[in-house]
Amino acid sequence: MTMKKITFLGLGVMGYPMAGHLVKAGFDVTVYNRTQRKAVEWQQQYHGNVAQTIEQACEQAQLVMMCVGDDNDVRDVAGRAISVMKPGTVLVDHTTASATVARDLQQLCSESGIGFLDAPVSGGQAGAENGQLTIMVGGQHGHYVQAEPVMAAFARHSQLLGECGSGQLAKMMNQICIAGVVQGLAEALHFGQQAGLDCKQVIEVISKGAAQSWQMENRHETMLAGKYDYGFAVDWMRKDLAIALEEGRKNGSTLALTALVDQYYADVQKMGGGRWDTSSLLARLTS
Incomplete structure (x- = not known):
């Protein structure tokens, strides 16, 4: 099926440019x-179509994409979308959520003859x-083949x-890796100071060797300047780490470092940095 009519649900900092x-x-x-003002703003910028309800947005779509907040948001939004989507269409969830929600939605979609992909993104x-963006996808190959040319946009x-x-x-693995790398970078910068x-x-030198990372290349200058009012919020990182830690308890994983860094992020929240970028781990060492 040639994908032409696409619906996108959720125009946050990620969904707005993706759509x-x-x-x-x-x-x-x-x-x-949910906030129509944001949808109107998006329409003025990109000249697409705006629906007043989820159902109106999805009833004629060949493929529905969504990027919302958490598990509860996913269940609510996806449930309303599935109720009107036609058999043979595909629902793609780009939200970072639990694997349990993904499996539940796949079952719900299957019962309605709808394809489902859990497809969280990385890249901020x-x-x-x-x-x-980089997209990590779970689901059936046929549904992925339908959605991949659209996601490529x-x-x-x-x-x-x-x-x-x-x-x-x-995506949980991705966030586990990021948490450890950012904490290491924060400690290294603190040590250097x-x-x-x-x-x-020093970063100019060590970023050319084995210590190199995306976080080092893209965050060290703002960390040294104490600028954190942008980027991926600590509140969202703690949500993601909570999902990973819960999954780890289920599958018997040992995530000691992840649990420790999660508590460091809790310290940042107590400092009033819930909306700061995740690189703000340095702030708790220098305050």
């Missing part, structure tokens, strides 16, 4: 957002705005990793 890239790619895009707001890479839930499990080094010069 915009779909318009730029030539798809007939309809959006829905900048990746969404630049169309350079805002992704530099997507990969099917297994049955439904696999995408969410992979305490030692009286020019940390920018």
